[in-house]
Amino acid sequence: MFKILIRLYLVTIITFAGAIYLVPELIVTLFHDRYMNYNVDISRGMQNLLIQQFKQVPAQQWPQLARELDTEFAPLRIHLLPIANPQFTPAEQHQLHQGRGVLRIGEWGWRTHVMSPLNAEQAIELVMPPDPFDLNVLYWSINVLIGAALLAGLLLWLRPHWRDLERLKRTATRIGQGQLSERTHISPRSNIYDLASTFDTMAQDIENLLNQQRDLLNAVSHELRTPLTRLDFGLALVLCDELPQASRERLQVLVGHIRELDELVLELLSFSRLQNPALMPERIEVSLAEFIDSILGSFDEELETPEIVLDVLLQGAEERFALDPRLTARALQNLIRNAMRYCDHRIQIGLSLSHKGCELWVDDDGIGIPEQERERIFEPFYRLDRSRDRATGGFGLGLAISRRALEAQGGTLTVEQSPLGGARFRLWLPG
Numbered sequence: 344m345f346k347i348l349i350r351l352y353l354v355t356i357i358t359f360a361g362a363i364y365l366v367p368e369l370i371v372t373l374f375h376d377r378y379m380n381y382n383v384d385i386s387r388g389m390q391n392l393l394i395q396q397f398k399q400v401p402a403q404q405w406p407q408l409a410r411e412l413d414t415e416f417a418p419l420r421i422h423l424l425p426i427a428n429p430q431f432t433p434a435e436q437h438q439l440h441q442g443r444g445v446l447r448i449g450e451w452g453w454r455t456h457v458m459s460p461l462n463a464e465q466a467i468e469l470v471m472p473p474d475p476f477d478l479n480v481l482y483w484s485i486n487v488l489i490g491a492a493l494l495a496g497l498l499l500w501l502r503p504h505w506r507d508l509e510r511l512k513r514t515a516t517r518i519g520q521g522q523l524s525e526r527t528h529i530s531p532r533s534n535i536y537d538l539a540s541t542f543d544t545m546a547q548d549i550e551n552l553l554n555q556q557r558d559l560l561n562a563v564s565h566e567l568r569t570p571l572t573r574l575d576f577g578l579a580l581v582l583c584d585e586l587p588q589a590s591r592e593r594l595q596v597l598v599g600h601i602r603e604l605d606e607l608v609l610e611l612l613s614f615s616r617l618q619n620p621a622l623m624p625e626r627i628e629v630s631l632a633e634f635i636d637s638i639l640g641s642f643d644e645e646l647e648t649p650e651i652v653l654d655v656l657l658q659g660a661e662e663r664f665a666l667d668p669r670l671t672a673r674a675l676q677n678l679i680r681n682a683m684r685y686c687d688h689r690i691q692i693g694l695s696l697s698h699k700g701c702e703l704w705v706d707d708d709g710i711g712i713p714e715q716e717r718e719r720i721f722e723p724f725y726r727l728d729r730s731r732d733r734a735t736g737g738f739g740l741g742l743a744i745s746r747r748a749l750e751a752q753g754g755t756l757t758v759e760q761s762p763l764g765g766a767r768f769r770l771w772l773p774g
């Protein structure tokens with residue numbers, strides 16, 4: 344709010360200051376003749392009174408009279424000057440010789456000098472002195488108070504806008520966090536009601552669309568499991584019979600395909616559950632060393648092969664940390680499994696604990712992930728070109744599930760270049 348208020352106030356006050364200085368100058372320039380004639384008419388009475396004062400005494404006493412009037416009229420200054428004095432411009436001298444008064448205009452259209460001819464040789468000059476310092480301070484104080492009044496008016500005008508925009512921002516943030524039922528509830532009297540109403544309609548459409556997508560995914564996944572289970576059971580019964588070797592091998596291939604489909608259905612169900620906005624992570628304090636050891640224990644068979652070397656770097660793992668064991672384990676298992684698919688020989692798992700939170704990373708020495716693909720790999724069903732083969736590429740849901748499992752706990756999952764040469768997946772959980 345304050346950034347908007349300051350910008351709006353600066354624009355207003357600069358415009359106001361520019362108008363104070365430029366508009367009078369512009370008006371006087373555009374209507375110069377009318378303005379001069381008006382001021383001459385106003386000052387004519389004072390000029391005539393001064394001339395009458397001088398006409399009542401002989402010309403030899405004019406200098407003395409000028410000094411006396413200068414004292415009486417203070418702080419105004421009265422001077423007796425010859426018309427040929429160089430301080431008069433040729434145009435002013437011409438006017439004085441013609442018996443007409445002369446007027447000079449200063450800043451903001453104020454009269455500064457009034458000259459009146461006494462005869463063909465001499466003239467009276469009435470000088471309006473500049474304002475004293477204390478009055479200048481008062482004038483500037485008036486401008487400052489006007490600026491403060493403008494600021495107060497802008498603040499009063501901006502406050503309801505800021506309040507409604509903040510409500511709109513909070514609603515958008517909560518919807519982005521998965522609370523799809525959130526709405527702005529902004530009053531129809533608000534100036535941004537049309538925007539809020541459009542936003543609420545869009546949010547409702549998004550909620551309906553995602554709910555339909557999730558319901559469809561759940562329905563299809565559950566409906567697929569039943570026939571897949573029947574097929575798996577039926578093929579298992581057939582394999583119990585005496586069959587030719589070629590037929591048995593073909594049936595075993597079919598069993599593998601069915602189990603692959605069943606695994607895909609389980610992945611879809613897991614992803615669908617993680618998309619549920621009502622999902623609330625269960626934070627439990629665990630020993631990080633034991634937690635990492637239990638996850639690695641599920642990969643004992645795969646890591647027994649000499650082709651893969653696994654390093655573990657644990658900093659502060661002896662401490663306890665609050666996290667959702669199920670979601671975090673699922674994310675870390677997917678990342679380790681992904682590293683085993685694409686590493687050449689080495690995998691490294693690291694952990695660092697600080698007062699801000701817990702950071703884990705999984706490195707591999709594979710060919711890495713192109714920078715332009717590093718966000719897309721977290722999209723559901725997205726696989727890099729090198730992993731189109733199901734034997735290595737999986738279903739394209741593992742990384743999407745891992746990121747969602749971290750985000751459900753307020754954490755993040757990112758990918759970058761690994762010091763080992765391949766990819767580094769960095770997990771962050773707040774403390």
